[in-house]
Amino acid sequence: MKSLIQKYNIPGPRYTSYPTVPYWDANTFSKEKWIHSFKKSFQESNEKEGISLYIHLPFCESLCTFCACHKHITKRHEVETPYIETLIKEWNLYVDLMTEIPVIKEIHLGGGTPTFFTAENLQYLINAIFNNATKHPDFEFSFEGHPNNTTKKQLQTLFDLGFTRVSFGIQDYNAKVQKAIHREQSFENVANVTNWAREIGYTSISHDLIFGLPFQTQESITNTIRKTKELLPDRISFYSYAHVPWVKGVGQRGFKEEDLPKNEEKRVLYELGKQLLSEIGYVEIGMDHFALPSDSLYKATETQTLHRNFMGYTSNKTQLMIGLGMSAISDSWYGFAQNVKTVKEYQTLVNNGEIPVFRGHILTxxxxxxxxxxxxxxxxxxxxxxxxxxxxxxxxxxxxxxxxxxxxxxxxxxxxxxxxxxxxxxxxxxxxxxxxxxxxxxxxxxxxxxxxx
Known part of the structure; x- marks a missing residue:
């Protein structure tokens, strides 16, 4: 296995889409073609299977140096209301293109840090969306939470709105690793939000872990999985750290190259984590994901209905996924479209009545x-x-x-x-x-x- 890892460990896409973003054809793409593909997909799929919404909430109070997401760092919470008002306007721009009331099967609030927003603002956003939509009978709503700022009120508010899945970003419990990636959070905070979610009634709680982070060792991975066992979340995402500082700039240069586990050393961390997760009852799902047999992701594997999109693996498949918010990506199956990547430009375009797409690809x-x-x-x-x-x-x-x-x-x-x-x-x-x-x-x-x- 060691020689195969050395042989095949080459740069390559993660395939959350095909074609991958660097190979989108700008020459054949236009906003008009995207809208045409959107209308076609909506007409084919809305009544039959419903649609998905990915809502990008980009604000974070501090920068995590492992993160490759599009985010906006600020401690100014007065940004919440104008951003949410813009999201609602963008949603209504899409509603105006629809020939019938949209049936929403899936919503995912991603980031950034969705729990940067108050419970009241999150409630206002979801209620505004359903002023012009209905829920699919098999709807599944989920969001990403930061253990340091997710409140019981946020969890209860979103649960009352229909959210039953929550994913908490953990990464690693080792203090030295946490300091290097600028993501310091205690096990107590993680336990609190996990237990609150379980008490409230969330049916799927996920923890995101990462291997290949600076200063990680077999001992730190073992300790992280041991602590994970104490809380036993329904799902685990066990990602390989994607070190791409040439794309994300200084944010991923907060440590030295020699601090990162390489090649076989990194692979051993994965194999150890995988073995330990298996020993406590998790089943490997797709690539980088694990679930308890009681979770819907495992059941989707058994029924061959597992799906993969820009959000990763999901037990729900819809042909049409609308991405709302700065940098969000939409997928009509026939085409992809990405929104502009800064909050200021996003808000300017939407407030001028324009769908804020700046690039995409129409599939051949x-x-x-x-x-x-x-x-x-x-x-x-x-x-x-x-x-x-x-x-x-x-x-x-x-x-x-x-x-x-x-x-x-x-x-x-x-x-x-x-x-x-x-x-x-x-x-x-x-x-x-x-x-x-x-x-x-x-x-x-x-x-x-x-x-x-």
Whole structure:
């Protein structure tokens, strides 16, 4: 395994979308084409399965140096109201394009720090959205909370509005690691918010952990999992730290390169964490995710309904996801669109009555085929091209690229089907790269991606 890690640990996409953002085609994209794809998708899917909303709440009181999200650092809470008013205006711009009342199946409040906002402001936002929408019978609403500032009132308010899932960013419990990433929080704070959520009635509580952070050791990972066992959240996200300072700038240079665990050392941290999580009852789901058998993410794996989008893995699939807020990304299945990346520009455009999209991609027929293969591999660890509609022009070249991975006993290809072997999940991104014809046609000349392993 060690030699395979050294061999396959190369820069590569995380595949929360296909095509990946660096390969979006700006030349064929326009806001008009995005709106056309949005209308098409809404008409096809709203009544049948409903739609999803991702709402980006970008404000944070301090900068965490591991974070690759688009955020706005401020301690001035007077920014809350004007930002929420802008979100509501953007939502209404989309409602004006709809031919019927939207049926919302999924809402996720992401950040930044959603719990930067008061309970009253969060309630005002959600109520305003449902002035022009109804809930799907199988709705699932979730949000991200910071253990240091999530209050019982926020948890109760959002629960009363229909939120039953909450994700808390933990990362690591070691004091030296926390100081290096500027995310210092006590186990007591994490225990408080976890227990409050459970008492209130949340049915899925998730903790986000990261391996590969500066100063992490096998001892610190063991201690983090031991403390996780005390609280036993329903889900665990166990991410590889994506060190991309060339993208995110000084925020990810808050420590020295030599402070980061590398290659085999980093992989050992993952394997140790995975083993310890398994020992306390968690089942590996997709890539980087774990869940207790009672959780809906595990059940989605069993029923083959697991889905992956810009929010990661989800037990709910909708064809249309609208991203609201600064930098948010929307997905109509036929196209992607990203909002402008600063609060000021976002508010200016929306207040002028414009949908604040600044870039995107309209998927070709080839893109749609390959997107499904990537989703199949990422969610189910298998894919098939038995049917003509699942083939694409450069399939033979992709299969040629996969031969070496097959020789290394990481997958099997038989009868026009690919199956990823159970022990090969760390290499899933490498397997998807073989199908990524846009990446193969134009290899990056500069640093674009984090390491795959």
């Amino acid at each position: 027929e080839e893109d749609l085929v390959i997107r499904q293969h990537v989703l199949n591999i990422m969610c189910h660890f298998k894919t098939s091209w038995k049917q003509e509609k699942n083939t694409f022009k450069e399939l033979d070249h992709s299969l040629e690229l996969l031969k070496e991975i097959e020789i290394d006993n990481l997958l099997t290809i038989n009868n026009s089907e690919l199956h990823v072997k159970k022990d090969a999940r760390p290499f899933v991104r490498n397997i998807c790269m073989a199908f990524d014809v846009r990446l193969q046609r134009k290899k990056p000349q500069t640093k674009l991606f984090s390491m795959t392993i």
